[in-house]
Amino acid sequence: MTKFTTSLVLGLLIVSSGAAMAKQRTVTLVVDNMYCEACPYMVKKTIEKVSGVSKVTVSFKEKTAVVVFDDARTQVNDLTNAATKAGFPSMPRSREGK
Numbered sequence: 001m002t003k004f005t006t007s008l009v010l011g012l013l014i015v016s017s018g019a020a021m022a023k024q025r026t027v028t029l030v031v032d033n034m035y036c037e038a039c040p041y042m043v044k045k046t047i048e049k050v051s052g053v054s055k056v057t058v059s060f061k062e063k064t065a066v067v068v069f070d071d072a073r074t075q076v077n078d079l080t081n082a083a084t085k086a087g088f089p090s091m092p093r094s095r096e097g098k
């Protein structure tokens with residue numbers, strides 16, 4: 001088998017097993033109930049505990065949380081549910097104004 005064919009086969013394998021592969025996704029959540037400087041910290045800690053989450057950046061000013069997560073291990077709903085349960089109702093920004 002040539003090197004080219006080998007990498008082609010490997011590439012196809014990776015694509016076809018996409019669901020099982022760790023795939024990083026970024027979502028921006030609009031977070032409600034952040035009224036003081038301590039809230040963003042709470043939101044960050046809460047969302048970071050969700051399995052599959054690798055990075056959380058919370059903006060107090062914008063009332064958002066930008067979350068990087070592995071979509072094979074967690075879903076946007078899990079993120080918003082965790083924040084909501086902690087007292088910070090949130091939703092993905094893309095669904096705003098629906």
Ligand SMILES: [Cu+2]
Nearest residue numbers: 035036038039
């Ligand atoms: Cu607060």
